[in-house]
Amino acid sequence: MISLFLQGLAESFMPVTLLHITFGVVWGIIGGAIPGISASVAMSLLLPFTYSMNPLLSLPMLAAVYVGAEYGGSIPAILIKTPGTGAAAATVLDGYEMHLKGQGGKALGISLYAGVLGGLVSVMVLVVSVIPLSSFALKFGPTQYFWLSLAGLSIVGAVSGNSPLKGIISAAFGLYLAVIGMDSFTSVHRFTFGIFRLSNGLEFIPVLVGLFAISEVFRQIYEGEVYDVIKEKVKMTYPTLKELKYVTPVVLFGGVLGSIVGALPGAGATIASWLSYSQAKVLCKDTETFGTGDMRGVAAPESANNGVPAGGLIPLLALGVPGSNSTAILMAGFSIAGIAVGPMLFINQPEIPYKIMGSMFVAQIILLFVGLLMLKPAIKITSINKVYLTAAILMFALVGAFSTLNDVFASWMVLVFGFLGFLMKRYGFAPAATVLGFVLGELVEDNMRRAFQLSRGSYGIFFQGTINIALIAIIIFGVSFPYITSWLKARGEDKPGTTKTKN
Amino acid sequence: MGSFLNRERVISIVCIAFAGWVYYEAGKFPTSILDTVGSTRYPRFLAIVIGIASAFHFVLSNVESKPIGGGREYKSLVLLAAIIFGYLFFMPRVGFIAATIPFLLALTCHFDKRDWSEKLKIAIPYSVIFTIAMYVFFGKVLGVLLPGLGILGG
Numbered sequence: 001m002i003s004l005f006l007q008g009l010a011e012s013f014m015p016v017t018l019l020h021i022t023f024g025v026v027w028g029i030i031g032g033a034i035p036g037i038s039a040s041v042a043m044s045l046l047l048p049f050t051y052s053m054n055p056l057l058s059l060p061m062l063a064a065v066y067v068g069a070e071y072g073g074s075i076p077a078i079l080i081k082t083p084g085t086g087a088a089a090a091t092v093l094d095g096y097e098m099h100l101k102g103q104g105g106k107a108l109g110i111s112l113y114a115g116v117l118g119g120l121v122s123v124m125v126l127v128v129s130v131i132p133l134s135s136f137a138l139k140f141g142p143t144q145y146f147w148l149s150l151a152g153l154s155i156v157g158a159v160s161g162n163s164p165l166k167g168i169i170s171a172a173f174g175l176y177l178a179v180i181g182m183d184s185f186t187s188v189h190r191f192t193f194g195i196f197r198l199s200n201g202l203e204f205i206p207v208l209v210g211l212f213a214i215s216e217v218f219r220q221i222y223e224g225e226v227y228d229v230i231k232e233k234v235k236m237t238y239p240t241l242k243e244l245k246y247v248t249p250v251v252l253f254g255g256v257l258g259s260i261v262g263a264l265p266g267a268g269a270t271i272a273s274w275l276s277y278s279q280a281k282v283l284c285k286d287t288e289t290f291g292t293g294d295m296r297g298v299a300a301p302e303s304a305n306n307g308v309p310a311g312g313l314i315p316l317l318a319l320g321v322p323g324s325n326s327t328a329i330l331m332a333g334f335s336i337a338g339i340a341v342g343p344m345l346f347i348n349q350p351e352i353p354y355k356i357m358g359s360m361f362v363a364q365i366i367l368l369f370v371g372l373l374m375l376k377p378a379i380k381i382t383s384i385n386k387v388y389l390t391a392a393i394l395m396f397a398l399v400g401a402f403s404t405l406n407d408v409f410a411s412w413m414v415l416v417f418g419f420l421g422f423l424m425k426r427y428g429f430a431p432a433a434t435v436l437g438f439v440l441g442e443l444v445e446d447n448m449r450r451a452f453q454l455s456r457g458s459y460g461i462f463f464q465g466t467i468n469i470a471l472i473a474i475i476i477f478g479v480s481f482p483y484i485t486s487w488l489k490a491r492g493e494d495k496p497g498t499t500k501t502k503n
Numbered sequence: 504m505g506s507f508l509n510r511e512r513v514i515s516i517v518c519i520a521f522a523g524w525v526y527y528e529a530g531k532f533p534t535s536i537l538d539t540v541g542s543t544r545y546p547r548f549l550a551i552v553i554g555i556a557s558a559f560h561f562v563l564s565n566v567e568s569k570p571i572g573g574g575r576e577y578k579s580l581v582l583l584a585a586i587i588f589g590y591l592f593f594m595p596r597v598g599f600i601a602a603t604i605p606f607l608l609a610l611t612c613h614f615d616k617r618d619w620s621e622k623l624k625i626a627i628p629y630s631v632i633f634t635i636a637m638y639v640f641f642g643k644v645l646g647v648l649l650p651g652l653g654i655l656g657g
Contacts, residue, residue, distance in 0.1 A: 049641060165560040169518055172552045176525060179546050188532050188542040191525075221614070222580045388629060391610040395603060395637070398590065403641070403649060408595045415587055427514055445545045452540040 004350055005127050008358030011351075017060055018366070021359055024061040025366050028068020029374055032088075033076060034389055037216070039069035039269075039309075040325040040432070044212040045393065047329060047336070048205045048400030055337030056352070060359030062333045066309040066326050067119060067363040070269055071371060074111040074302055079104055087269030087305035090277040094290065094297025101293050102237075105375070109239040110295045111302045112371040114251045118303025119364040121255030122262065122310035126317075127357055129263075133318035134343040140319075142450035143462050147471035149444045152321050155264075155478035156436050162428030164482040170424065174434035177202055178441020185449060197409050204332040205404045207438055209397045210417025211424075211431040212325070217390055217397075218422035225386070239295070247299035250280050254300050258307020263314040264323060269305040276304030310360050316341055317353045321440065325432035328439040335439075511564035515557045522554035579614070586610060599642070599650045603634040 011017060024046075031042025043065045050058035073088035078095035091111065098107035140148065157171035158164040180191045181201025192198040219225075254276040261272035280300035281287045290297045312327040320342025322328040334341050345353055397418075401410040421431040455461035462468060529546035586609050594602040607630035615622040642649040 163560065165556045165563070166514075168556045169553055169560070172549050172556070176546065176549050176553075179549070183532075183542045185540070186533075186542050190532060190542055190546065191528065218580065218583070221583055222576050224576050224579075385615065387611055387614040388625075390614065391607050392633065394587070394610065395607060395633075398587070398594075399599065399603070399637070399641075399649060402594070408591055408650075411591050411594075415584075415591070419584075427510075448545060448548075449540045452544075457539050 002127075004354045005357055008351070008354030008356070009361055010358070011056075011355055012060060012358040012362040017057060017355075017359065018362070020057045020061040021064040021363050022366050022370060024064025025068040025363055025370050026374065028065040028070075029072035029075075029367075029370065030068075031065065032069035032072020032074075037069075037389075037393070038073075038212075039066050040329055040435075041213045041216055041393075042069045043326055043329045044205075044208045045396050045400065047208060047333060048404045050333055051205075051336060051404045055334075055339060056355055058337065059330070059333055059352070059356055060363075062330055063309065063313075063356055063360055064363040064366070066312075066330070067306070067360065067367055068370075070306050070309060071112065071115040071302070071367055073305070074115070074298075075108065078107045078111065078298070087273045087301070087308070089270065090273040090301035091298055093277070094292070094294050097291070097293035098295065098298065103293065105237040106239050106243070107295070107298050108375055110243070110247060110298045112368065112375075113239065113244055114247065114254065114299040114302040115306035116364050116368045116371070117248070117251045118255035118258055119306040119310065119367070120361065121252055121303075122259035122307035123357060123361045123364065125256060125259035125307075126310040126313055126360070129314055130318045130353070130357070131346065133314060134346050137319045137343040140343075140467070142447040142454065143464070144467050144471065145320075146444060146447040146451060146462070147468055147475065148319060148321055149440045149447070151471050151474045151478065152315070152323055153433070153437055153440060153444075154475045155481075156323070157430065157433040158479050158482050164479065166428050167430045167433050168479065170430040170433040171437040173429075174437020174439075175441045175444060177207065177434070177438045179445070184442075184446075197407075202438070203404065203410060203413070204335060204439070206401050206410050206413035207417050208329060208332055208435055209401055210414040210419075211421035211435050212329075213393060213397045214414055214418025215421025215425055215431055217393055218418055219425055220386070220390065222422070222426075243295060247296055250284065250296045250299045251303040253280070253283070254303030255307040258304035259311035259314070261304070262308035262311020262323075269308040269324075272304040272308050272311075273301035276300045306364075310357075313356065313360065317345065317356070318343060320345075320443070322436065325435055328432075328436045331439050509564060509567055512561050515561035515564065518557035519554055519561070522550045522557060525553070526550035582613060583610075586613075594650050600634055600638055602650070603637070604630045607633060 012021065027046060028039065028042055031037045031045070032039065043062055046062065046065055050062065053061075070087060074091045074095065077088035077091040078099050095107045095111065098104065153171045153175070154168065157167035157169075176191075178201070180198055182189055182192075182199050189199060257276050257279065258269075258272045261275060262269070277290075277297065277300045280296055281290050284296055287294075308324075309326070312322070312324050313330075316322045316327045316331060320331075320340065322331045331341060339345070339349070339352060397414055398411045401414040402408060404410055421434075424431050424434065451461050452458075463472070526547050529543045529550065532542040534541050534543070586606065589609075590602055590606040596602075608626055611626040611629060612619075612622060615626065638649060
C-alpha cells in the first residue's frame with residue numbers, strides 16, 4: 001500500500017503531471033476566490049476540456065482544482081466578508097476581523113498554512129483508510145450497492161435545498177435524468193421524446209455544467225449580483241513562525257476532522273469548517289477572543305475544509321459512490337475516461353487511484369507555493385468587475401460543451417439545464433442532489449435490476465443480510481435526521497422558561 | 504396567494520403531475536422475455552418516490568410561503584437568453600472567433616453600467632484578446648475541438 005502510494009507520488013512529480021496539477025490548483029484558487037464560483041463550478045467548467053486528455057493527467061488536474069478552490073474561498077471571506085465558497089463562511093468570523101485590524105495578509109497566510117497542512121493530514125488519512133474500506137466493499141453485491149447509492153443520495157438530498165423533501169425530490173429527479181436514453185438491458189428507448197441524439201442518454205458535461213455553472217450565472221444576473229464591484233486594498237504582512245506553531249494543533253485536528261466529515265455523504269466542506277470552528281472553541285484555551293480576530297478561528301475552519309477533498313475521495317475510490325457534488329464531478333471525470341471507480345479499481349488498475357492520491361498530496365505542496373505567489377493577484381480577482389467574469393464563464397461553459405461532442409446540441413443542453421438549475425435554486429430545490437442522482441443513476445438501476453434477476457423478481461433479496469439492514473437503517477436515519485433535529489429544536493423552544501432566539 | 508394554495512403547494516402539484524407523467528409514460532415501454540424486470544419498474548419506482556415526497560410536501564406546506572429574496576431582473580435574464588440563443592445559432596455557422604467576439608461584446612456592453620466611452624475601452628480589447636487567447640490555448644495548445652473558423656476560413 002505505502003509502496004504503491006510512493007509510486008503514485010513519484011509519478012505525480014513528473015513534469016507533465018506537475019504542470020497539470022499546478023494548472024488545476026491555479027484554476028481552483030481563481031474559481032474559489034470569485035464569490036459564487038464554488039469548487040464544483042470551477043471543476044465543472046474544466047470538465048469538458050478533459051474529454052480528449054489522458055486520464056492520468058486529467059483526473060489529478062480535476063482533483064487539484066478541488067484542492068485549490070477550497071483554499072481560494074477564504075480570500076474573499078477574509079478581505080470582503082464574502083465567502084468565495086460555502087465552506088469559507090466560518091472563516092469570515094475571525095478572518096474579516098483580522099483584516100479590519102490591518103492583519104488581512106496575516107489571516108491569508110494562516111489560511112494558506114492551515115489549508116496545506118490540513119490537506120496533507122487528510123491525504124494521509126485517505127491512504128491509510130481506503131484499502132481496508134475497499135476490501136470490505138468487495139463483499140458487496142447488487143443489493144448492497146443499490147442501498148449504498150440510495151443511502152448517499154438520500155442523505156445528500158435530505159440536507160440539501162430548503163427542505164429535506166425537496167432535496168429528496170431533486171435526487172430522485174437526478175436518477176430519472178439517468179434513465180433517459182436507450183435501456184442497456186432491453187434496448188428500449190426511454191423518455192427520448194423522439195430526439196435521436198438522446199438515444200445514448202444525456203451526456204455528463206451538459207448536465208453538470210448547466211446545473212452548476214450556468215444556473216449560478218442566471219441566478220446572479222436575475223438577482224442583480226452581477227453588477228457588484230468591490231474595491232479593496234490590503235496590507236501584506238505574513239504570519240511569524242511562532243504564530244504558525246501556535247495554530248498547528250488546531251490545524252492538525254481540523255485536518256483529521258475534515259477527512260472524516262468529507263468521507264460522510266452529504267456533509268461536505270461547509271459542515272466540516274463550522275464543526276472544526278466550534279470544536280476548536282470548545283477544546284482550546286482562552287477562547288473569548290474567537291470572533292474578534294483570533295488566528296485559531298481562521299486556522300480551524302480552513303484546515304477542515306481543505307481536509308474535505310481528500311476525505312471525499314475515500315468513499316469515491318473505495319466504494320465507487322461519491323458523497324458530494326465535487327466528488328460527483330470527479331466521478332464523471334472517471335466515467336468520461338472510461339474508468340469504473342470502486343474496489344475493483346484497486347485490483348485491476350491500482351496505479352490510477354494511487355496516482356490520484358499522490359496528486360492530492362503534491363497539490364497541497366503546490367498550493368503552498370502557488371498560494372503564496374498568488375496572494376496578491378488573487379486579492380485583485382475579488383475586485384474584478386463581475387460582468388467580465390460572467391461573460392467568460394458563459395463562454396467557457398457553452399464552448400466547452402460544444403467541444404465534447406463537436407455538436408452545438410450539447411451547448412443547447414447546457415442552456416436547458418442551466419435554466420432548469422436556476423429554477424430549482426430559485427424555488428428551493430437542490431441541483432447538487434440532482435447531479436449526484438444523475439451520476440449514480442446507472443449504478444442504482446443496474447444493481448436493482450441485477451438483484452431482481454438473481455431473486456427472479458422477489459423483493460425479499462433487498463432485505464436480507466446485515467449490510468443491507470444497516471444501510472436501510474442509515475437511509476431512514478439520514479432522511480429523518482433533519483426532522484428529528486427541527487423537532488428537538490422546536491421542543492426546546494417550547495419549554496417553559498426558554499427564551500426564543502433569532503439567528 | 505392564499506395559504507391553502509400557496510407557492511410551495513403549487514410546486515408540489517407540479518412535481519406530482521411530473522411523477523404521474525413519468526409513471527404513465529413508463530407503462531408504455533415494451534416488455535421483453537429476456538429481462539424479467541423490464542424497463543418499466545425502475546422509472547415507476549422513481550415516479551412513486553417523487554410523488555410521495557411531493558404529496559408530503561403538499562401536506563406539510565400549510566403556512567403562507569415567505570417571499571423569495573434577491574432582485575428580479577427579468578429584462579436582463581431575457582436579454583441574456585437572447586444573446587446566448589444568437590451565439591449558439593451563429594457559432595457553428597460563422598465559427599468560434601467570429602461568433603465569440605460579438606457575444607462577449609454584447610454581454611459586457613449590456614451588463615457594464617458605466618458610460619459607453621468608458622466601457623468600450625475595456626469591452627472591445629477584452630472581447631478580442633480573450634477570444635483569441637481562448638482559441639489559441641484550447642484549440643491549439645490543448646487540442647480541444649472548437650467550432651471551425653467558419654466564414655473567416657479555417
